[in-house]
Amino acid sequence: MSVVGDAASNLGAARAQMGLSLGWHIVFACLGVGFPALILIAEWRGIHGDADAMRLARTWAKVAGVLFAVGAVSGTILSFEMGILWPRLMGEFGAVFGLPFALEGFAFFIEAIFLGIYLHAWDRLSPMRHLASGIPVAIAGVASAFFVVTANSWMNDPQGFTMVNGRVTDPQPLVAMFNKATPVETIHMILAAFMVTGFLVASVYAAGRLRGRSDRYHRVGLILPLIVATVITPAQIVVGDIAAREVADNQPIKLAAMEGIGATEAGAGEHIGGIFINGQLQFAIVLPHMLAFLAKGDPNATVVGLDSVPAADRPQAVTLIHLSFDTMVGIGFLLLGLGIWMLVRWIRRRGPPTSRWFLRAALVAGPGAVVAMECGWITTEVGRQPWIVYNVMRTSDAVNPAPGLYWGLVVLVIVYTGLTAVTLFVLRRIKKANVNADVNANANVSV
């Protein structure tokens, strides 16, 4: 039995399933990239006499153990889905862009091996050796983010192969890996991972302080990750700006969707907010000439509109793409503001800010960073549609035509919903157990 007629009905479900799985995995992946470094900083301080920092390192390591496990298994699902959902992508282009995944495999090995050692050998290694065993984890996390995003940047800027009669020939994996989108995408992603980790961890302690726990343990737990995250934020905005120009040069239709530009326009303005109806962005705030200037460096430059390509080659969900982009940029600037607030207070009062308003802002910064990161990915992935490999292969041509594929989505929605709830529940239990230990025992740490 060979059924090929199901591709059309499978497409929507497959895209939803991929988006859900990736959107879910990426949160844990960010923590997998950023958390090890944070824990090591705390442990380093702990070894040098800061008992609170040591306690933080111990607690965070325990939390990380849970998060990493969930990250690893959700990533495994993705590897299956690359083939289950997009067999034609892998079948045609595996030889071209498979290499970074193979390299990523080694990064995963190193990460998992040293994580096993780090989490389970507190009492088998001397303090400095134990600290050292965490360093490969931190490096491998960043490396795996780099590798997997090179695969994604290749989908945005495909190169390193020749098409002959619709067949891929002459694959050049290194050329594919180091395409024009690679430098900014990988850096932007890795910085995002550190921001997400820093702001999320800080959120937890901001919540604690708002509930009145203002001992030194909670102060360090707030300020340490917050410093890491706020220092990175300005750099992230600079990289994001470069990313936007890269998109303007190499994926002009995606840029048009991000900005809601229906018709090609000289001296295009920057559009903030709005809804895309009938080929036009409505209700938006327009900053005249800004977009032309930002994207091309010339206020009167021409910015390509969606109408410059046939309707079949344009992304459909323009409003979603545009608002996602705006949301990411907006949150980026809000987080920058948080950093400036902290800096100014620190200089004026010679110490970190403690007001309730600041704590409230720090509390929402974590979820905010996650939202910004997810919006960035929606911009990138939905903005590339209808292409899975930009201008080379359509998503609809890549999808698995096997009958019944959409059931996978149903099952996965149930699994992920349950898993999200249980993960949050378990993390709360760890926190609670920790608070109780705090009340019962005094300084003697046994976590």
Add this chain to the structure above:
Amino acid sequence: MLANVVLGFLWGGITAYVLLAGADFGAGFWDLLAGSATGGVDKRRRIAESIGPVWEANHVWLIFALVVTWTGFPSVFAAIASTLYIPLTAVAIGIILRGSAFAFRGAVTGLSLQRPFGAAFAASSVVTPFFLGTVAGAIASGRVPLGIAQGNVISSWLNPTSILGGALAVEVSAYLAAVYLTRDCQRDNERGLALYFRRRALVMGVITGLTALLGIVVLHSDASRLFTGLTHRGLPLVLASVVFGSLSLVLLVLQRFVAIRITAALAVIAVLWAWGLAQYPDVLAGEVTVSSAAAPDQTLLFLVVSLSIGSAILIPSLVLLYSLFQSAPAKPSQLSSR
């Protein structure tokens, strides 16, 4: 030539996955059968301590096999994943439930919470290898045609050879786990537990052997190509497996728990490579050979170079991991036992 090197890495990776992660699944099998929540406490603690530090690293062998396949033999990966999407989805869900439930159980305190996580961990430890086994059976019996979704999405994996594959995968995992756990107990002077797992290793060893015998009949009628391959080219390895398998049972009776780790592993390796040899040079039985399925040489070259450099970093790291947890801890370990 390069294609064969990549195939060698791939089959090596799959072997490592079966021997290492297989045993982690098997440990979950014994967790499932460890008895009541209170009565099984010491067995479950032993299992958690033994696999806690290593299961994530062991699991990566699966990722390794996936990515090497899709880079080195892209069309084969596409054919397998598109036709066998149902068992593969089941595997993926089994993996996510097992990994997260195990981590959750380790992180919470109190029996009422540990019990449901433990149950999920144990049940998915049985389901996952079963479905992986059906995938192996589908490929081995030539039910995965080259091309996108060209095979039957149900009968490709719901057939005698696949069921045999599934059953063998569960049994081999359980057998290896019992063998490894026996030695872990002996090392840590847990005499009672060592005998407990030894008994289970013996029983499971016999069951696995009997299933394999039965399998000969199944393959004869359901997968005659494979049967011919196993009884001709693969025969020396099949016999080697029988020898090592029987030797392992003897060593178990004699309580030589270190030596049996080796013979038990060799028995499993022999079976796997017998299959490989029987099917070679086909990667999808009866469908496509190594050389015609392989990616172009440039890709293979990069892959072989990466795999070689990667191995040079990987192997010492793995040795460090396993040796670190093979000696008793300085203080009794508290962390992994929660």
